[in-house]
Amino acid sequence: MSQVEKKAGLLRRTSSSKKPLKEKVVLMYDEIFAKEDPAKNNPRFWDELFLMKVNLEYLESKLESVDGEEVQRIQDNINSLFHHCVQALGEEHQIKVVNALQTLCALFRGVHQKNKSASGFDIINMLMGFDKAELRMKDLMESLDSLLCGEGSESLKSLCLKLLLCLVTVTDNISQNTILEYVMINSIFEAILQILSDVSSRGQHGYDAVVLLALLVNYRKYESVNPYIVKLSIVDDEPTLDGMGMVVHQALTEYNRQYKDKEEENQGGFFSTLTSMVGSMFIADADEKLSVQTNEAILLALYEAVHLNRNFITVLAQSHPEIDMAGSPATPIPTTPTTPLGTTPPSLDMMNNPELPLDPNLQTSNLLITFLKYSSIVMQDTKDEHRLNSARLCLIILTCIAEDQYADAFLHDDNMNFRVNLHRMPMRHRKKAVDKNIPSRPLVCAVLDLMVEFIVTHMMKDFPMDLYLRCVQIIHKLICYQKKCRIRLHYTWRELWSALINLLKFLLSNETTLLAKHNIFHLALLVVNLFNMFITYGDTFLPTSNSYDELYYEIVRMHQVFDNLYCMVLRVSTNTGQWKEPASKVTHALLNVRAIINHFNPKIESYAAVNHISQLSEEQVLEVVRSNYDTLTLKLQDGLDQFERYSEQPKEAAFFKELVRSISLNVRKNVSLNTLSQDVLLKEFSTIS
Numbered sequence: 001m002s003q004v005e006k007k008a009g010l011l012r013r014t015s016s017s018k019k020p021l022k023e024k025v026v027l028m029y030d031e032i033f034a035k036e037d038p039a040k041n042n043p044r045f046w047d048e049l050f051l052m053k054v055n056l057e058y059l060e061s062k063l064e065s066v067d068g069e070e071v072q073r074i075q076d077n078i079n080s081l082f083h084h085c086v087q088a089l090g091e092e093h094q095i096k097v098v099n100a101l102q103t104l105c106a107l108f109r110g111v112h113q114k115n116k117s118a119s120g121f122d123i124i125n126m127l128m129g130f131d132k133a134e135l136r137m138k139d140l141m142e143s144l145d146s147l148l149c150g151e152g153s154e155s156l157k158s159l160c161l162k163l164l165l166c167l168v169t170v171t172d173n174i175s176q177n178t179i180l181e182y183v184m185i186n187s188i189f190e191a192i193l194q195i196l197s198d199v200s201s202r203g204q205h206g207y208d209a210v211v212l213l214a215l216l217v218n219y220r221k222y223e224s225v226n227p228y229i230v231k232l233s234i235v236d237d238e239p240t241l242d243g244m245g246m247v248v249h250q251a252l253t254e255y256n257r258q259y260k261d262k263e264e265e266n267q268g269g270f271f272s273t274l275t276s277m278v279g280s281m282f283i284a285d286a287d288e289k290l291s292v293q294t295n296e297a298i299l300l301a302l303y304e305a306v307h308l309n310r311n312f313i314t315v316l317a318q319s320h321p322e323i324d325m326a327g328s329p330a331t332p333i334p335t336t337p338t339t340p341l342g343t344t345p346p347s348l349d350m351m352n353n354p355e356l357p358l359d360p361n362l363q364t365s366n367l368l369i370t371f372l373k374y375s376s377i378v379m380q381d382t383k384d385e386h387r388l389n390s391a392r393l394c395l396i397i398l399t400c401i402a403e404d405q406y407a408d409a410f411l412h413d414d415n416m417n418f419r420v421n422l423h424r425m426p427m428r429h430r431k432k433a434v435d436k437n438i439p440s441r442p443l444v445c446a447v448l449d450l451m452v453e454f455i456v457t458h459m460m461k462d463f464p465m466d467l468y469l470r471c472v473q474i475i476h477k478l479i480c481y482q483k484k485c486r487i488r489l490h491y492t493w494r495e496l497w498s499a500l501i502n503l504l505k506f507l508l509s510n511e512t513t514l515l516a517k518h519n520i521f522h523l524a525l526l527v528v529n530l531f532n533m534f535i536t537y538g539d540t541f542l543p544t545s546n547s548y549d550e551l552y553y554e555i556v557r558m559h560q561v562f563d564n565l566y567c568m569v570l571r572v573s574t575n576t577g578q579w580k581e582p583a584s585k586v587t588h589a590l591l592n593v594r595a596i597i598n599h600f601n602p603k604i605e606s607y608a609a610v611n612h613i614s615q616l617s618e619e620q621v622l623e624v625v626r627s628n629y630d631t632l633t634l635k636l637q638d639g640l641d642q643f644e645r646y647s648e649q650p651k652e653a654a655f656f657k658e659l660v661r662s663i664s665l666n667v668r669k670n671v672s673l674n675t676l677s678q679d680v681l682l683k684e685f686s687t688i689s
Contacts, residue, residue, distance in 0.1 A: 025052035029059055032077045033066070039080075046084040050096040056106050063110025071126060079129040082107060086136055089143035094153065101159045104140075105166045108179075112170040120178020127179075137182035148191040154204050157195075161208040162671055164188070168215045169668040174660055175220045183216065189231045196243035206247035207298075211667060214301035217308075218660045222649055233308040244305055245315035249367040251298040252374045259377050259423075294378045294390040297663045302371065303393060306400045307648065316368040316401070317410040369420050371397070372446050376422035379454050382464050389659055395470040398447065399646050402477040411444040411478070412487050420446035425457045444478060445491050451475050455499040459506040465518040468503070472526045473643065479533050480641045482541040490543045497534075497554045500527050505561045508568060521572075521582035524565065528589040531555070533640050535592050552596060552625045553618065556604065559597040566590050592634045599632045600625060 022030075028049050031038040039045040066074065085107070088100035111127055121130060128136040147160045164183075171177040195201045195209045202209075216228045235241060305312040375394040382388045401407045410416055417440040451471045458464055475496070482489055504527055507520045514520045538548050555562065565586070572583035607624050608616055616624075648656065 023052075023055060025049070025055050026058055028052065029055070029062060032081055033062055033070075033074055034077075035073050037080070038077065046080075046088075049084075050088045050091070050099045050103075051093075052099065054099050054102040054106070056102060059103065059106040060110040060113070063107070064114045066114060075126055075129075078107075078111075078126060079132070082128045083132070083136060086140045086143065089140070089147070094156065097147070097156060098159065101156075101163050105163050108163075108167050108170050120176065124179060134182065137179070138186050141183065141186035141188060145186075145188050145191050148188065149194055154201075157201070157205055158208070161205055161212060164212055165208060165215075165667055165671045168212065168219075169664045169671070172661055172665060173657075174215060174218060174664050175223070175657075177219070180216075180219050184219065184227055187227055187231070189213075189216075189228055193235065193237070193240045196247065197237065197240040198243075202243045202247060206243065207251060210244060210247045210301045211297045214297060214304055215660070215664065215667070217304050218300075218656065222653055229308060232304065235309055236311050241305075241309070241312055241315050242318070244301070245312070245318070245367050248298055248302045248305075249370050251295060252367075252370045255295055256370065256373050256377065263423075294387065296390060296393065296659060297667060299390065299393050299397070300659065300663060303397050303400070306397055310404070310406075313401075313404050313407050316371075316407065317366055317416070319364045319366050319416075364418070366418075368401070368443060369418055369446070372420055372443075372450055373422060376424070376450055376453065379450070379467075380423065380425045380457070382458065382467065383462070386662075388464060388467070389655070389662070391464075391467055392470070392655065393659065395467060395474065396646070396652065398450075398474050399470060399477070402447070402474045402481075403646055405481075408444075408478070408481040408485075411447065412442055412482070412485070412489065414442060416443065417441055418443055418446070420449075422446065422450055422453065424453060441491075442489070444489065447478065448475065448491060448496065452496050452499045455503055459503065461510075461513070463510075463514055463518065465514075465520075465523065468523055469526065472500075472523065472530065476526065476530060476533070477643055479530070479541070480643060483533070483537045483641055486540050488541055488543045493534075493542065493547055494550055494554060497531075497551065500530060501554070501558045501561050503527060504565055508561070508564050511568060515579070519579070519582055521569065521579055521586050524569070525582070525586050525589055528565075528586060528593065529640060531593055532589060532637055535596070535634065536637065536640055549622050549625050552600065553622055555593060555596050556600050556621065556625070559601060562590065562593050562597060566594060589637070592637065595634055596632065600628060603628050 028038070028045070031045070042048075081103070085100045085104045088096045091097055091100075107127060111123055115123055115126065118126075124130055124133045127133075144160050144164065148157055167179065167183070168174065168177070174180070192209045192213050195205050213228065213232070217226065217232060219226055219228070221229060306316070371394075375391075375398070378387060378390040378394060382391050401411075419438045419440045420443070421438055451474055454467065454471050458467070481487070504524060507514060507524055511520065534542070534551050538551060539545075542548050542551070569583040569586040569590070572579050573581075573587050604616065604621055604624050607620070608614070613620070
């Protein structure tokens with residue numbers, strides 16, 4: 001029996017000698033794949049077809065099995081099927097609409113699967129006829145728009161979105177899907193916005209709508225004017241932007257909750273007892289169990305909103321009660337055990353309930369806090385390409401936020417303090433932080449904590465250079481804002497300085513290995529210039545004069561690292577080779593750091609000798625520092641508070657192209673029209689005539 005026959009919807013065997021009977025709908029499909037016009041002998045053929053329950057598997061496999069010559073022979077019938085599907089979308093009989101939507105999905109998928117190497121024009125021709133394509137797609141998009149914006153069934157709206165997601169993701173590379181030109185011309189942008197602005201429709205369809213929008217924005221975004229980009233960049237309707245933010249927030253919250261549940265599950269019972277008995281030798285195993293798939297689709301939607309729309313920045317900061325999804329009575333959408341964490345939308349009850357009663361003892365939250373917690377999870381493990389890309393996208397989003405003046409204003413607002421519990425990677429040399437000890441601080445402190453945490457925990461053989469560069473640049477942009485606005489942030493700056501010095505130490509220890517793959521001098525320059533920012537402008541943004549003294553103390557205390565760095569860059573810059581110029585820039589940048597070390601070290605040694613002290617305390621060293629500022633000479637370095645603003649094109653274009661391809665494949669895999677059970681749909685509409 002052929003593969004197609006296996007899927008033919010066998011009814012029964014009357015005896016071993018007789019062939020099994022086929023469903024009527026399968027027989028009708030066979031007529032479409034014959035040369036003759038199926039309506040020639042049966043004028044009611046198309047009416048009857050759309051009253052039949054669709055056999056998706058058979059129709060798709062039949063399309064995939066058609067060879068080149070047969071395509072030409074049955075093209076008129078395929079065009080006719082497409083045309084009658086579109087016509088059926090306007091029927092009052094809802095079962096016909098359901099079956100037409102499902103048939104269209106099978107058509108899009110089946111034709112593309114069979115003709116992966118064919119041009120977009122050939123696929124359009126096979127589906128609808130090139131001369132009629134513009135009209136057919138106009139009618140299709142108008143019908144989908146009407147169904148999405150109308151007062152009709154929510155199941156039907158969900159089916160429309162599933163069809164659109166199916167259409168957008170049929171090709172691996174979204175920009176090679178020529179049919180999407182018609183989706184650009186006949187925009188459904190307003191329909192998507194309407195879904196997001198309405199509480200009820202957002203609860204049921206918001207997730208699919210946001211993912212669809214994120215994908216459409218990425219269609220040929222560098223090659224032509226994409227109307228979805230233009231329209232998204234100028235949206236200023238508050239309910240719509242809030243709705244988009246709510247969908248993203250709840251999807252990330254759901255992921256965070258599932259991760260926390262899994263973390264607690266791994267820390268309990270026998271495993272926990274065993275770990276406490278033998279130390280932390282099983283940390284790697286526990287960490288492996290917590291490796292969960294991230295949700296790049298929703299992250300891409302957040303990026304596009306932050307990057308393209310200045311008005312969306314306000315949504316990041318809007319406070320509301322922190323949703324404890326574990327304690328809410330919401331019923332999650334059922335998923336199979338194989339569904340990766342974070343790839344399913346949050347529960348409908350939760351999406352429908354954006355406003356929860358305020359409790360004075362309840363911690364408030366916002367989208368940015370949820371995103372920072374999410375980032376702290378995905379940035380823990382960057383060992384494979386997939387997680388590396390997730391971490392990169394998180395840092396790109398934070399880069400856009402750090403460059404935005406309004407975002408910087410609320411990040412540093414002393415009247416907006418939050419207790420942000422970031423996830424920390426298990427490490428043998430440090431204790432697990434206790435959640436209750438986290439102070440309530442401006443949000444910029446949580447961003448800095450996240451950057452410090454990443455710097456400390458990723459100094460490894462397979463060094464994620466790109467992520468380190470982004471981390472240090474985010475810190476630099478935040479400090480530039482503090483310097484510009486003279487904001488004295490009460491932050492534990494010593495933790496940052498210590499992390500940066502240890503990073504330099506790591507670069508020195510692994511010079512040969514790292515130089516084979518990376519330009520370590522660029523990262524070293526950024527780190528040294530961060531210290532130069534503190535040295536040159538620290539008196540304008542460090543919280544107290546003591547903080548400035550502590551900066552000098554750390555530089556002097558760790559002088560060996562800076563001395564070794566200077567020796568290394570001097571050696572490289574005096575030899576000919578590809579690193580000569582970048583190394584010489586670091587040599588120049590170390591000027592003031594070396595001046596501080598060379599000025600204070602002799603004075604500290606002299607103080608120790610005069611007072612017969614072999615080991616000075618921190619307070620004694622600080623006293624020497626405070627007493628000898630007057631005779632210290634530093635040179636003013638230009639451009640320390642300047643930075644290159646983020647630009648997606650051309651630097652990030654290749655990254656986003658591959659990211660969208662990965663998301664498209666994932667969405668295609670997860671979006672199955674069978675997720676809306678045909679039986680449920682047909683039962684819902686069976687009473688409607």
